[in-house]
Amino acid sequence: MTAIRAMVTGISLACLCGPVLAQTSDIVTPTETAETQDPQAQLLGGVAAVVNDEVISISDVAQRARLLLVTLGVQPTQENLQQLLPRALEDLIDERLQLQKAAEFDLEVSDADIDASIQDMARQNSTDIEGMYQVLRQSGINPETLREQMRAEIAWRRIMSGLYGSRIRISQLQISSLLDRIESDAGKTQYQLAEIFLFAPTEQDKQQVLEGANVIVQQLSQGARFELAAQQYSNSPTAAVGGDLGWVSPTELDPDVQEVLANTEPPALTSPIVVDDGVYIYAIRAKQDGQTGPKMVTLMQVLSPDNQRAALNAFKLAGHSCNDVEAAAAEEEGLVYASLGEVGEDVLTDQVAMAIRNVPEGSASDIIDTPAGPALLYVCDRVQSGFEMPSREQIEDRLFGQQIALQSQRELRDLKREATIIRR
Template identity: 30%
Template sequence: MAAGFGVTKARLWVVAGAAMIAAGSGAVAQDAGQGQTQQQPSDTNSAQSLKLPQNAQIFGNAMPSIIKATAIVNGEVITPTDIELRLALLVISNGGQISPEEAQRLRDQVLRNLIDENLQIQAAKADKIEVKQSDIDRTIQRVAANVKQTPEQLAAYLEANGSNIKSMRRQIEGEIAWQRLQHAKIEVSVGDDEVKAVLDKMTASKGTEEFKVGEIFLSATPATESQTLDNANKILAQLRQGASFAGYARQYSEASTAAVGGDLGWVRPEQLPAPLATVLQQMPAGAISNPIQVPGGFSILAVQDTRKILTADPRDAILSLKQVSVAFPKGTARAAVEPIVARFAEAARSIGGCGGAEKLAAEFHGEVVTSDQVKMRDLPPALQRLMLPMQVGQATQPFGSLEEGIRTLVICGRDEPSSTAPSYDDVYNQLNDERVNSRARRYLRDLRRDAVIEFR
């Protein structure tokens, strides 16, 4: 469920499956009559005409008398409840992998995010940029579809886990507003000679490695450097315990790529600042770096994949597959399963191509699922290694578990990749995005500097 909240272009995500943090208002009840002179009762009951029951049953939840403000941003209030609802979204997107101690620290970061979000929405409105409810509805529908729910089911799920759909809608509004404001206010130029220089360099670098990289950037000044590094190390500890990199990037990164989970796309080390390039060259796929000091702050890098420049990668092959799966009754002993697995493995080795999948399934009372247009790269790494040398018509060794059953994949078709250089537009867009990212950080810094923010 948590992974589904990371599928939008928003800082979800979000949205991107879950633990729960109860929403708290921090309200304090007050005695409305305290300090007032008691009046003598009147003979006439002023509410008599309402015919109210003497023992009324109260329905619903009481509203707190006071909703305590945590911050006021140019006149707009951020309450403790806002923070708890947004924190719960973060918990959901990370599969509930946040300890109570970590949650307390994260509240400070969530407050900073909410302040930035308000500044971004306010700046967009001041520039006559409108985010329609229908725009937010479409994003909500995509998020719900990615976790195989309707928008109504998504709303109920959020409520059950300490957040609500209103908080998610506000976050989406902020992301859309900020993206549109960047397009309206930030102008950058990329020359033909710059694009050509990158393409020429790529041709000269054919066969060298490039990386699919995610980044979390935390800004720092000399005065806040120590505190920022401490925060970066705490985020790193959570990531290495299995927290979602994309989820943390959406919530904490101050780069414009936060909206897409910190995704920098495919980059070569020389495209990045020298401190990042030096570390990146030493990182294998799946690695997460220590915080790296860069001008203006600290970055954490995650290498999601690697490939050779302008060289065909067999992992880019497109496969047509049949999966034969066999389930075991609940409570089946391992000793009873092992001989079945051995027979299934022997039968899979002599399956005789995809045409034998149905026969194999019938023999073991299993089922067959056909999947076309499957990218080798999208399979789990262990299966990639297993299937790279396989030919059409061959089946993998059985894999799975006692609880989930065993299965084998049969390769029915395989379209090998071709090596092609990126287009002019691809390079242009990447250079353009890098410059917009830099300008956006400066723009948000200016908004913070000019804002009137009161903390309560």
């Protein structure tokens, strides 16, 4: 099992549009009863479900349940396989709907596309595709189970990107507003968290999702790795990074989550927390009391010992960033580069502090006069000591990911409402 766990550590099978846990269609046929949805009853027939006339077999469901466990790094047993059968079935239903939607757009995912993605996974685990397939076969999993899951994920990701990628606009005001809020909270109590979010827009969904969340917590308590569970199950954009939220203030979270945090000492795993639109599971990794030091800034300097202000102006207008400023300065006669490193803003001179105050990260200040001559200061990074402020690019990515995830959840919810889904 150790080899399997090592193999799947680098495999991110979830995307921003990961499947919703244990949801059911709003369209229920008269033949669909609680008895026919029982996992034990499913094992007695060859068909687990029919999705718009497309069959999902019992074998498909059993294979997916086994893949879910192996991905989590948990040894499959009869008991935990049985627990995951409902989840595996719902995942497969979602994927059938996603692929059917892709067919409407004449969108095809080629075998070469899937091979390329699996090759990336294999490379991260220091093996090749055949080596990965061998590990799956040793666990009783047909490699086609993984390939079909990836086919649906790639197709759905492309659909969401095509439908909404160009429509979503994150304004500089939105980015600044969130950064200001994060910075204002930097001196307050902070928690280092990771999350699993399970989307459940209706009360009926919440009950079913809550049952699935309890199974996930049980698997985590038995040794499953949280980051792998987040990649596999979570509907949050953070699924791509194993659910990691970093250091956050409670004010950024749902009030029900805040209450749980206030009454829990880390490190700890929370029970499922029901909120308006779903269910959360948190790994509370650490807590800090909010005592922060000065803001730290990383600076680079380009100096003209010969007082060549025109050369400095031209250098600034060239738009160099912290990534290439050293090499660019070396090519300019009369300009000298120096790294000033990371310094606290509380020890900067008033002149320097004022010069860099409104300079975006990666950009240069106006020319300032120093004892050695006129100079440009490049602001490469700003962080609150004891707390790492995200960059504007990271904030933009976070907001964009949230919007894509929201649209994905809505699209999948609508597909399930309109579909005819019969569970045997």
